[in-house]
Amino acid sequence: MIPTIPQSRSFRLIYGSYVLLFFLYLALPLTVVAVFAFNDSQFPSLPWEGFTWNWFFGDTRPQIGVFHERGILRAVGTSGFVAACVAVMSVAVGTTNAFLFNRYEFRGKGALYVLMLLPLVVPGIVLGISILVFSSTLANGVWDLAQMDIQALRPGLLLVILGQFSFITTIATLVITARLQKFDRTLEDAALNLGATRLTAVRTITIPFLMPAMIGAVVVAFLMSFENFNTTLMLVGSDAPLTIAMFDRLKEGSTPLLNAVSLLLMLGSSLLALVVILFQRR
Amino acid sequence: MRLHARIGFILLLTPLVLWLGMLIVIPHIDMLLISLRERISFGVYETNLSQYEKALTEPLYLRTFWRTAVMSVLATAITLLIAFPVAYYIAKMAKGRLQQVLFMLCLIPFYVSELVRTFGWMILLRETGLISNLLQWAGLADQPVEMLYNDAAMMVGLVYTSMLFMVVPLVTTLESLDDSVIEAGYDLGGNGVSVLREIIIPHAMPGIVSGCIVVFMLSLGNYLTPTMLGGKDSLWFTEMIYNQFIVRSNWELGATFGFMLLVLSSVIVWGMLRLTGRTLQETMG
Amino acid sequence: MTPDLECADLVKQFGQTTAVDNVSFSVPPGSFFSILGPSGCGKTTIMRMIAGFLDPTSGDIRIKGGSVLDTPPNKRPVNMVFQHLALFPMMTIAENIGYGLRRQKMPRDQIGRKVDEALDRIGLPGIGGRKVDELSGGQKQRVAIARCMVLEPDVLLLDEPLGALDLKLREHMKVELKALQAAFDTTFVYITHDQSEALVMSDQIAVMNAGRFEQVGTGQDLYYRPDTPFVAGFIGEANRWKGRIERAEGSSLEMRTETGLAMRATATGTLAPGDTAEIFVRPESIRLAATAEALSAFDNQLQGTVTSILFNGAASRVLVQDSVGETLEVTLPQSGEFATLKRGDTLHIGWGAAQATCFAVAA
Amino acid sequence: MTPDLECADLVKQFGQTTAVDNVSFSVPPGSFFSILGPSGCGKTTIMRMIAGFLDPTSGDIRIKGGSVLDTPPNKRPVNMVFQHLALFPMMTIAENIGYGLRRQKMPRDQIGRKVDEALDRIGLPGIGGRKVDELSGGQKQRVAIARCMVLEPDVLLLDEPLGALDLKLREHMKVELKALQAAFDTTFVYITHDQSEALVMSDQIAVMNAGRFEQVGTGQDLYYRPDTPFVAGFIGEANRWKGRIERAEGSSLEMRTETGLAMRATATGTLAPGDTAEIFVRPESIRLAATAEALSAFDNQLQGTVTSILFNGAASRVLVQDSVGETLEVTLPQSGEFATLKRGDTLHIGWGAAQATCFAVAA
Amino acid sequence: DTLRLLTWGGYAPDEVIEMFEAETGHTVEVTKSNNEEMIAKLRATGGGGFDLVQPSQDRVMGPQMEFGIYKPIDVSKLDQSLFIPSMLMATMANTTVGDEVYGVPHVWGTSGLVMNTALAGEVVKDYTDLCDPAVAGKVSYRLKRPTLIGFAFAMGEDPFAAYGDEEKYKEIMGKVEAKLTECKANVKTYWGGGDELMNLVRSGEVTASMAWDTGGWKLNEDNADITFVAPASGALGWIDTFVLPAKGQADDAAYAWINFVMQPEIAAKITAVAGNFTASAGADEFAEEALKAKYQASFPQEAIDNIKWYPPVPAGLEAIEGDVLDRVQAAN
Ligand SMILES: Nc1ncnc2c1ncn2[C@@H]1O[C@H](COP(=O)(O)OP(=O)(O)OP(=O)(O)O)[C@@H](O)[C@H]1O
Ligand SMILES: Nc1ncnc2c1ncn2[C@@H]1O[C@H](COP(=O)(O)OP(=O)(O)OP(=O)(O)O)[C@@H](O)[C@H]1O
Ligand SMILES: NCCCCNCCCN
Ligand SMILES: [Mg+2]
Ligand SMILES: [Mg+2]
Numbered sequence A: 001m002i003p004t005i006p007q008s009r010s011f012r013l014i015y016g017s018y019v020l021l022f023f024l025y026l027a028l029p030l031t032v033v034a035v036f037a038f039n040d041s042q043f044p045s046l047p048w049e050g051f052t053w054n055w056f057f058g059d060t061r062p063q064i065g066v067f068h069e070r071g072i073l074r075a076v077g078t079s080g081f082v083a084a085c086v087a088v089m090s091v092a093v094g095t096t097n098a099f100l101f102n103r104y105e106f107r108g109k110g111a112l113y114v115l116m117l118l119p120l121v122v123p124g125i126v127l128g129i130s131i132l133v134f135s136s137t138l139a140n141g142v143w144d145l146a147q148m149d150i151q152a153l154r155p156g157l158l159l160v161i162l163g164q165f166s167f168i169t170t171i172a173t174l175v176i177t178a179r180l181q182k183f184d185r186t187l188e189d190a191a192l193n194l195g196a197t198r199l200t201a202v203r204t205i206t207i208p209f210l211m212p213a214m215i216g217a218v219v220v221a222f223l224m225s226f227e228n229f230n231t232t233l234m235l236v237g238s239d240a241p242l243t244i245a246m247f248d249r250l251k252e253g254s255t256p257l258l259n260a261v262s263l264l265l266m267l268g269s270s271l272l273a274l275v276v277i278l279f280q281r282r
Numbered sequence B: 001m002r003l004h005a006r007i008g009f010i011l012l013l014t015p016l017v018l019w020l021g022m023l024i025v026i027p028h029i030d031m032l033l034i035s036l037r038e039r040i041s042f043g044v045y046e047t048n049l050s051q052y053e054k055a056l057t058e059p060l061y062l063r064t065f066w067r068t069a070v071m072s073v074l075a076t077a078i079t080l081l082i083a084f085p086v087a088y089y090i091a092k093m094a095k096g097r098l099q100q101v102l103f104m105l106c107l108i109p110f111y112v113s114e115l116v117r118t119f120g121w122m123i124l125l126r127e128t129g130l131i132s133n134l135l136q137w138a139g140l141a142d143q144p145v146e147m148l149y150n151d152a153a154m155m156v157g158l159v160y161t162s163m164l165f166m167v168v169p170l171v172t173t174l175e176s177l178d179d180s181v182i183e184a185g186y187d188l189g190g191n192g193v194s195v196l197r198e199i200i201i202p203h204a205m206p207g208i209v210s211g212c213i214v215v216f217m218l219s220l221g222n223y224l225t226p227t228m229l230g231g232k233d234s235l236w237f238t239e240m241i242y243n244q245f246i247v248r249s250n251w252e253l254g255a256t257f258g259f260m261l262l263v264l265s266s267v268i269v270w271g272m273l274r275l276t277g278r279t280l281q282e283t284m285g
Numbered sequence C, D: 001m002t003p004d005l006e007c008a009d010l011v012k013q014f015g016q017t018t019a020v021d022n023v024s025f026s027v028p029p030g031s032f033f034s035i036l037g038p039s040g041c042g043k044t045t046i047m048r049m050i051a052g053f054l055d056p057t058s059g060d061i062r063i064k065g066g067s068v069l070d071t072p073p074n075k076r077p078v079n080m081v082f083q084h085l086a087l088f089p090m091m092t093i094a095e096n097i098g099y100g101l102r103r104q105k106m107p108r109d110q111i112g113r114k115v116d117e118a119l120d121r122i123g124l125p126g127i128g129g130r131k132v133d134e135l136s137g138g139q140k141q142r143v144a145i146a147r148c149m150v151l152e153p154d155v156l157l158l159d160e161p162l163g164a165l166d167l168k169l170r171e172h173m174k175v176e177l178k179a180l181q182a183a184f185d186t187t188f189v190y191i192t193h194d195q196s197e198a199l200v201m202s203d204q205i206a207v208m209n210a211g212r213f214e215q216v217g218t219g220q221d222l223y224y225r226p227d228t229p230f231v232a233g234f235i236g237e238a239n240r241w242k243g244r245i246e247r248a249e250g251s252s253l254e255m256r257t258e259t260g261l262a263m264r265a266t267a268t269g270t271l272a273p274g275d276t277a278e279i280f281v282r283p284e285s286i287r288l289a290a291t292a293e294a295l296s297a298f299d300n301q302l303q304g305t306v307t308s309i310l311f312n313g314a315a316s317r318v319l320v321q322d323s324v325g326e327t328l329e330v331t332l333p334q335s336g337e338f339a340t341l342k343r344g345d346t347l348h349i350g351w352g353a354a355q356a357t358c359f360a361v362a363a
Numbered sequence E: 001d002t003l004r005l006l007t008w009g010g011y012a013p014d015e016v017i018e019m020f021e022a023e024t025g026h027t028v029e030v031t032k033s034n035n036e037e038m039i040a041k042l043r044a045t046g047g048g049g050f051d052l053v054q055p056s057q058d059r060v061m062g063p064q065m066e067f068g069i070y071k072p073i074d075v076s077k078l079d080q081s082l083f084i085p086s087m088l089m090a091t092m093a094n095t096t097v098g099d100e101v102y103g104v105p106h107v108w109g110t111s112g113l114v115m116n117t118a119l120a121g122e123v124v125k126d127y128t129d130l131c132d133p134a135v136a137g138k139v140s141y142r143l144k145r146p147t148l149i150g151f152a153f154a155m156g157e158d159p160f161a162a163y164g165d166e167e168k169y170k171e172i173m174g175k176v177e178a179k180l181t182e183c184k185a186n187v188k189t190y191w192g193g194g195d196e197l198m199n200l201v202r203s204g205e206v207t208a209s210m211a212w213d214t215g216g217w218k219l220n221e222d223n224a225d226i227t228f229v230a231p232a233s234g235a236l237g238w239i240d241t242f243v244l245p246a247k248g249q250a251d252d253a254a255y256a257w258i259n260f261v262m263q264p265e266i267a268a269k270i271t272a273v274a275g276n277f278t279a280s281a282g283a284d285e286f287a288e289e290a291l292k293a294k295y296q297a298s299f300p301q302e303a304i305d306n307i308k309w310y311p312p313v314p315a316g317l318e319a320i321e322g323d324v325l326d327r328v329q330a331a332n
Helices: A009-038 A070-103 A109-121 A124-146 A157-182 A185-193 A198-227 A230-235 A242-252 A256-281 B002-035 B050-057 B059-093 B096-111 B114-125 B130-137 B151-175 B179-187 B192-220 B224-229 B237-247 B251-276 B280-284 C043-051 C093-103 C108-121 C137-149 C167-184 C195-201 C219-224 C229-234 D043-051 D093-103 D108-121 D137-149 D167-184 D195-201 D219-224 D229-234 E014-024 E035-045 E061-067 E085-094 E127-131 E145-154 E166-186 E194-202 E213-222 E251-261 E264-274 E289-298 E301-305 E317-330
Strands: B037-041 B044-047 C005-014 C017-027 C032-036 C058-063 C078-081 C155-159 C187-192 C204-209 C212-217 C239-249 C252-257 C262-267 C276-281 C287-289 C300-310 C317-322 C327-331 C346-351 C356-360 D005-014 D017-027 D032-036 D058-063 D078-081 D155-159 D187-192 D204-209 D212-217 D239-249 D252-257 D262-267 D276-281 D287-289 D300-310 D317-322 D327-331 D346-351 D356-360 E002-007 E027-032 E103-116 E208-212 E226-229 E236-245
Touching: A009 A256, A009 B059, A009 B096, A009 B114, A009 B151, A070 A109, A070 A157, A070 A198, A070 A242, A070 B002, A109 A157, A109 B002, A109 B192, A109 B251, A109 B280, A124 A157, A124 A230, A124 B002, A124 B237, A124 B251, A157 A198, A157 A230, A157 B002, A185 A198, A185 D078, A198 A242, A198 A256, A230 A242, A230 B237, A242 A256, A242 B114, A256 B096, A256 B114, B002 B037, B002 B251, B037 B050, B037 B251, B050 B059, B050 B251, B059 B096, B059 B151, B059 B192, B059 B237, B059 B251, B059 E317, B096 B151, B114 B130, B114 B151, B114 B224, B151 B192, B151 B224, B179 B192, B179 C078, B192 B251, B192 B280, B224 B237, B237 B251, B237 E035, B237 E317, B251 B280, C005 C043, C017 C043, C017 C058, C017 C204, C017 C212, C032 C043, C032 C195, C043 C078, C043 C155, C043 C187, C078 C137, C093 C108, C093 C137, C108 C137, C137 C155, C137 C167, C167 C187, C167 C195, C167 D300, C187 C195, C195 C219, C204 C219, C204 C229, C212 C219, C212 C229, C229 C276, C229 C356, C239 C262, C252 C276, C262 C276, C300 C327, C300 D167, C317 C346, D005 D043, D017 D043, D017 D058, D017 D204, D017 D212, D032 D043, D032 D195, D043 D078, D043 D155, D043 D187, D078 D137, D093 D108, D093 D137, D108 D137, D137 D155, D137 D167, D167 D195, D187 D195, D195 D219, D204 D219, D204 D229, D212 D219, D212 D229, D229 D276, D229 D356, D239 D262, D252 D276, D262 D276, D300 D327, D317 D346, E002 E035, E002 E251, E014 E027, E014 E251, E014 E264, E035 E061, E085 E103, E085 E236, E103 E194, E103 E213, E103 E251, E127 E145, E127 E166, E127 E208, E145 E166, E145 E208, E145 E236, E145 E317, E166 E317, E194 E208, E194 E213, E208 E213, E213 E226, E213 E289, E226 E289, E236 E251, E251 E264
Parallel strands: C032 C187, C032 C204, C078 C155, C155 C187, C262 C356, D032 D187, D032 D204, D078 D155, D155 D187, D262 D356, E002 E027
Antiparallel strands: B037 B044, C005 C017, C005 C058, C204 C212, C239 C252, C239 C276, C252 C262, C276 C356, C287 C346, C300 C317, C300 C346, C317 C327, D005 D017, D005 D058, D204 D212, D239 D252, D239 D276, D252 D262, D276 D356, D287 D346, D300 D317, D300 D346, D317 D327, E103 E208, E103 E226, E103 E236
């Protein structure tokens, strides 16, 4: 069952078609979403009413395009801000975690590592509600004690960022740890031996070595944050990120505007993905 | 020197402890405490198991709970069945560029948000959607066919959304299987079936387990797909959590549900690990 | 007696490149046949064609006289020990060895017995229950051979099986492999790029280069009577000179090197005055002496200065720079006669025309 | 002249295990000093203590006469070439070589000049802009050395730097390393477990075993005049017999082997009749002859049967089984005299008492 | 200031926002939601995160008593002359806790039936007719409390009368539950947002649904067969209000917004987009004739008299309703 083992023609044919079918299945919904972004109709469905750019650039009712939709544009901004914060924070903490797990032996390390993995197996919605519950307990506690209201602890951007950070950090940690494990510690010894201090060695040797993984982690974290729904849903306040905003609209019914947003999202993420691939290449 | 190491250790430990403590451990403990609370009247609470009692006696809750679990297992199994041949093809049959391209193609849907993917399926499956029109055009149906809002549609969405998380670990483990081991299997008289059963699948087990765990978790915790593609009967456990928190403002019961979901997922993940004798560390790290 | 394995005019092309180019050979029953050649010369390709993992572009492969071209790999009466052994990591040692027997639907107790027997045979009784990664490199090696041998193949193929082992273990396994072959009394076809492996173990060696067999013969044949400059250069070490033939009488001839020295040598093939040629002389064929007189019996004599003494016990060498500036490698005799030699000493060296093999060089 | 490097009573313990056990040595300026020993004997531990990556449990390390125990690794006037070279993969060759100079805050143009100079010195001018993985193994080797040498260390430490290279390249680099040391005229401390590397390159070799130095001396010292059975067994190959001393006259003695043979040998240290002892005889010290008479000059003579001929060109061996069933390894002379020898032939062998070294064995 | 407005779809059209921003210099951020989510969000934030919210008048008193998520409204800061007096009084009365008033009216309307009269008009006259086999698979409604109330009326009960009597209320809900469970097979999907329903009806996937009056009227523009019908048992009347969240930070902007949108011309614009009439006195003049006509067509006088206005929901009832809704959703 590898190319060097002779197989009958029909087997190869059936297998090949199955794989082809699979990729059609993968491509189908995305293609459909993309195509109907150009339908000159109120609905993203057949019949095809002709081609239009209106869902991108239109500025008159009812065909207001993405680029003239305040709500959507604001949501994109919010998502971008959240994603950037989450990416930076999770990669920063992911890097310190990687060093901790890679460089130190201490009691409870194994348990801590398992705990670190846990956010991956906690459903996103549970993460969301636990943080929601805890932050309001805190806020209420502060209120009861000091009659002081800490809005930051109420649903809103900070909680959204922390909620996403809470599990994306695990992923960043794994990505960076994997790379750090491949790092040959004698490189640091060599730097030391050539006159560098410990910190200089880390700065000039280890961090550049980790760079591809860190950049990869930034992009993955950014994308994951950008598309996160479950955790965000429970923590969102008045500033809705894009997925939530789109979901709210979708609840009201689908219009090609959503297709247009989706198509732009696809293009954006493909671009980012490309950046990652180019980086990993090097 | 020693002092430096100590300081470094503390500096590196702090963010980890803050993160896990403040965002994972304490919130979950707090959630547990809330779930153990009963509201007596305005602002008066009592600690007891009444929420759990309610959750375990009300047939709706219990049924939804099991339904979600069973459907998630089913979605995981289907995903595995569909993904395995494809992953095998990518890892072992395709070579060079084709292999890279196919692998990349598998990743693409992941780069687009789940909402968009689900939205795509809605456009395809709805009564006025593409497939319905296609069937009518082909003469296979004489009136619009509704394919949305049922368990099958939901399953299609769940499987679709999870596919990547099954394919990637499978491809990775299968790629690590040396061609010559497969060849040795044939060389010693094996055929396709026996090589698959005795060599390929045992080798792929780590990938199968980690893929299944992730897919199961994603299905169990999914909210979008069941709400948007599922029908009027397809209540999902996450929806109930959302409902209790957002629609009913009943945080006590919502927290209880959250905890039940957590326990369910932990038990199933633990079971899968036990079954295959692997640790979480090996599987996820 | 029909040979166990016979390849006739075997050719394998990958697109434009011809990996195996018209190779023919036959391996008599019970013998140890090696294919020796540099990396990328096509050795593995031959072996994979024999095992059935590649179809030859043309030519025939016969086992015990019958062509196996239409037999799929899992039906061919040959087994293969892979370069990295390809033991099944998910199975125990006993399961590994029993794998082929299970495929033959042999009853379980019989399999058990056969496996135990094989483990005894390779000197590892009682390890059947272990996992693959609980064995050392040499033990794995033997298990991989046992896994094939329980199936009693007509021919056992081995693709650089010692490549992954460390130096000491490799030395040891050379002797061991030869002993195992004797014990199982099976035909071995062995691939390697390490001349010493091939020389030590084989009955017959084929030296391969760029898809073709250059020479097939015993180790002595190849070492002392190389047919081609490639064989002379690839097997053993040699001092070399290029030049032009000045005189030729039968196989005895004289060449003027590019640096202007006159040398007497023995021709391989026909060489005429004016031909470009290359002379090979092994370090151990050169004699050292303090005076020129001591070497008067030799056809070739030079004077030189010691530039370096590479002391290495029994394999010590001296680097001698001759009058025209070339450096020669000469074996240091074990007699102790030259124990006091040091850098800068002047020395006479000489060798007979019989020890200097001369080949034509494609101009 | 103060030695460049001096270690005095160096001890290093890891918990219960003593990795380095009271080692003292000194390395004179400009010399090539090797530490040779089997894997795990503590070589790297010594080197890491010298480089400053490990603190000795006790003892002192002096460089150019001054103790460096309190100097952190980045301040010590020694540099190290690591086993896998530890070139920085994210930097170009020039950046690698300039790394230490940048740490010294040398001006950029001066760094550039120094790097170019070093590249010239190692015979690789103009490759400064390349990436590390665009170099061959041997080139990387030289760059690793240059990276240290631009810092003009008092001592260069090399930890099995050839371990990762393949056989042919290793042979070549042995000669090259020695030449580089001469060119830079720096003290080299070289670690290896490969005796031939140590023998070929070193001025002085310390043979190390289980944390201790067994013997320090030149290659010839170690090969021909081993002080301990470990050294005799570790360096070069040897046939060995255990037995009990029957007669001893000064250093000349006679031993009865466990298998009942009487043997004459030369004692190392004092041995008295009744002592348990072990005799070492190198394969190349044993002569072969067709008749017993030809060997009458030798103190020890045996008759045996050829069990195997390990043909390996200049390094060919014969395995000879003697009358009591022991197998001896004997070098096959290059003279061609025994070219027709084959398995089963009867043969006489002999060696002098001077070639048989005898050591006391802890009963 | 930034005014963070939590409201229903259509209540803050872009055009109005732009005018408001131009006139006052405040900026407006709109979040669209529904009653339950508004309350849940405010509860989670302790009444923060927004500066002005618009729950229905029946959803002000209970949540305020239980969670304290609103702050009293200073009616003196409002131009009371802009409001229809009777509606202002009624709403203030319904949203008074203690001595404080919490809400003032904005938009009002009814829930009833939206249907394609050509396809379902013969069959569907009241909510319970949605369960008729003739419209099987072509029916939709929300799984929310208005549906329970509507079905209760259609089944001849008076749930509002039972607000004070939990036992009685439970009994009524039990009957409604049975009916809705039985009816489930008829339902294509439960709708969530107004536009979602409109899409379903417009595309023909649904022919009859329980819905807000607005939706029907809007659809009527495209397809004359589709319209809003007041059910035989009476439409349900609701009033969406303006309420200040307890921790709102832009009260001035909030008051400014209320005063701004209650101006008759502006209110008319909102009516045009949302489809519902407002509590703005005199906005009628500016309202489109077409809409008025549709309103009159849907509401003959006896239908207007028959409108059932929601009284404030006492705390605790929603738990009963929630359980019923859960069981209906779970039923097979
Ligand atoms: N599947 C293939 N497609 C194209 N070219 C191939 C293929 N397999 C081998 N080759 C080419 O055929 C030639 C011979 O390869 P082969 O593997 O037989 O060499 P080898 O003698 O076994 O070398 P090594 O000692 O390195 O294993 C090489 O030039 C190789 O690049
Ligand atoms: N950090 C450490 N902790 C505990 N034991 C150690 C440590 N480093 C080395 N050892 C032990 O000390 C002994 C000597 O190790 P060392 O690395 O010096 O050997 P070596 O001679 O360099 O071996 P090799 O040739 O394999 O590199 C070994 O038994 C090793 O297990
Ligand atoms: N298009 C907006 C409709 C708003 C309806 N509010 C209804 C409240 C019913 N309880
Ligand atoms: Mg090969
Ligand atoms: Mg070492």
